[in-house]
Amino acid sequence: MPKDTFFNLPLDKRELITSVAVDEFARHSYSHASINRIVGNSGIAKGSFYQYFEDKQDLFFYILQKMAAEKITYLTPLIQNVSELDFFELLRQIHKAALKFAMEYPQYAAIGSHLLKDRESKIYRETISTNFSGGMEFYRALLEDAIKRGQVRQDIDVQMLAYFITLINNSMVEYYTEYVSDQFDETMLASIDQFINFIEHGLSASKTD
Amino acid sequence: MPKDTFFNLPLDKRELITSVAVDEFARHSYSHASINRIVGNSGIAKGSFYQYFEDKQDLFFYILQKMAAEKITYLTPLIQNVSELDFFELLRQIHKAALKFAMEYPQYAAIGSHLLKDRESKIYRETISTNFSGGMEFYRALLEDAIKRGQVRQDIDVQMLAYFITLINNSMVEYYTEYVSDQFDETMLASIDQFINFIEHGLSASKTD
DNA sequence: GCTTTATGTGACCTGGTGGTCACAATTAGA
DNA sequence: TCTAATTGTGACCACCAGGTCACATAAAGC
Numbered sequence: 001m002p003k004d005t006f007f008n009l010p011l012d013k014r015e016l017i018t019s020v021a022v023d024e025f026a027r028h029s030y031s032h033a034s035i036n037r038i039v040g041n042s043g044i045a046k047g048s049f050y051q052y053f054e055d056k057q058d059l060f061f062y063i064l065q066k067m068a069a070e071k072i073t074y075l076t077p078l079i080q081n082v083s084e085l086d087f088f089e090l091l092r093q094i095h096k097a098a099l100k101f102a103m104e105y106p107q108y109a110a111i112g113s114h115l116l117k118d119r120e121s122k123i124y125r126e127t128i129s130t131n132f133s134g135g136m137e138f139y140r141a142l143l144e145d146a147i148k149r150g151q152v153r154q155d156i157d158v159q160m161l162a163y164f165i166t167l168i169n170n171s172m173v174e175y176y177t178e179y180v181s182d183q184f185d186e187t188m189l190a191s192i193d194q195f196i197n198f199i200e201h202g203l204s205a206s207k208t209d
Numbered sequence: 210m211p212k213d214t215f216f217n218l219p220l221d222k223r224e225l226i227t228s229v230a231v232d233e234f235a236r237h238s239y240s241h242a243s244i245n246r247i248v249g250n251s252g253i254a255k256g257s258f259y260q261y262f263e264d265k266q267d268l269f270f271y272i273l274q275k276m277a278a279e280k281i282t283y284l285t286p287l288i289q290n291v292s293e294l295d296f297f298e299l300l301r302q303i304h305k306a307a308l309k310f311a312m313e314y315p316q317y318a319a320i321g322s323h324l325l326k327d328r329e330s331k332i333y334r335e336t337i338s339t340n341f342s343g344g345m346e347f348y349r350a351l352l353e354d355a356i357k358r359g360q361v362r363q364d365i366d367v368q369m370l371a372y373f374i375t376l377i378n379n380s381m382v383e384y385y386t387e388y389v390s391d392q393f394d395e396t397m398l399a400s401i402d403q404f405i406n407f408i409e410h411g412l413s414a415s416k417t418d
Numbered sequence: 419g420c421t422t423t424a425t426g427t428g429a430c431c432t433g434g435t436g437g438t439c440a441c442a443a444t445t446a447g448a
Numbered sequence: 449t450c451t452a453a454t455t456g457t458g459a460c461c462a463c464c465a466g467g468t469c470a471c472a473t474a475a476a477g478c
Contacts, residue, residue: 243464243465244466245465256467258467259466
């Protein structure tokens with residue numbers, strides 16, 4: 001947690017520091033992000049920084065926390081009727097919402113992306129390992145439920161599929177920004193439909209609907 | 210390319226340095242790998258290192274090249290009858306071979322894994338960008354061919370699927386070593402079958418075979 | 419044996435990192 | 449207004465990175 005000194009700061013200064021830091025962690029992974037650049041771009045002294053934050057990790061966790069909070073408030077209304085929806089329709093909603101968030105807050109998406117790649121670093125273990133496993137557990141529960149409801153075949157390896165769905169969900173953003181578009185538009189919606197359709201029916205030509 | 214001095218070295222010394230370097234790049238990404246650790250673990254002087262290699266990148270590329278060569282000689286006989294096989298059977302063969310290689314050469318697998326995550330770094334651009342796009346292009350061609358042959362439905366986004374197949378192919382190793390086993394065994398073969406079956410038919414319960 | 423060429427070596431350089439600290443400036447309280 | 453507490457500051461620290469270089473050692477040619 002940042003020190004009191006930080007929260008006593010005038011709002012605009014606090015927001016400046018925060019946004020500069022977000023930018024830094026979006027451009028560079030945790031280990032490559034530089035406190036020197038952050039203080040430089042914020043126009044504050046190095047010493048001041050350490051009056052606001054305990055250390056680099058303190059700042060990083062603060063931003064992650066802020067990011068998680070904003071994502072939750074953003075996503076919650078977009079994902080409706082979780083229990084009522086068909087599994088594949090729900091999956092569609094989730095991917096749509098996640099992509100929309102990523103397009104609207106590309107810096108947050110970048111931070112998340114770095115974090116996923118930084119695995120096996122200490123930082124990862126102390127933060128996202130929980131969340132990623134959490135994500136996996138979420139899809140795992142979803143899959144098991146869908147199997148019970150007869151929407152998903154019961155002969156699949158739930159854990160493996162949960163892993164890949166989590167993975168792909170996280171990689172979608174990169175795919176879109178790299179190959180398709182960096183705006184949330186009709187094309188993107190169509191691609192999501194395509195993708196969910198693949199998850200549902202596979203690639204095989206033999207039994208297409 | 211390493212300097213002549215390196216190739217004039219007695220074989221055992223050359224192999225020692227190489228294996229220490231492979232180990233270092235397996236443990237750490239390119240930017241985090243340390244020349245100091247390499248020379249330390251090899252028992253050679255820093256100055257000697259720079260008589261063998263131009264710089265860090267020179268060593269890294271040398272190892273990548275060695276790795277690629279070994280992978281090719283390893284995989285080639287394992288993937289047979291490329292043009293004759295059914296698309297999904299071919300995919301199965303590829304995944305099987307790739308996994309087997311990764312299990313047999315876990316350090317190479319780790320290096321590759323770091324590299325994929327290091328994207329947008331200079332190193333990535335100058336090395337794997339070719340190979341990854343190459344990988345994508347490979348699957349893309351495979352998919353298009355399979356569509357022509359009527360094995361894969363024609364209403365899919367080839368590029369997107371090629372991207373995800375490449376991605377998943379590269380992530381499989383991590384999944385297995387993390388959640389299943391670090392030996393190539395029957396369980397693994399079964400999982401591969403499961404996975405290919407998913408790619409082929411999807412998750413839907415409605416039209417299972 | 420002597421000379422020249424090829425190797426080996428580690429102190430040293432520059433430049434970066436995260437983090438500290440004695441001190442200056444400001445603000446708050448009385 | 450004088451004092452005490454809070455906040456701002458940048459030189460500085462220890463450490464590590466990749467890379468260099470003058471010099472020591474060894475091998476090769478004659």
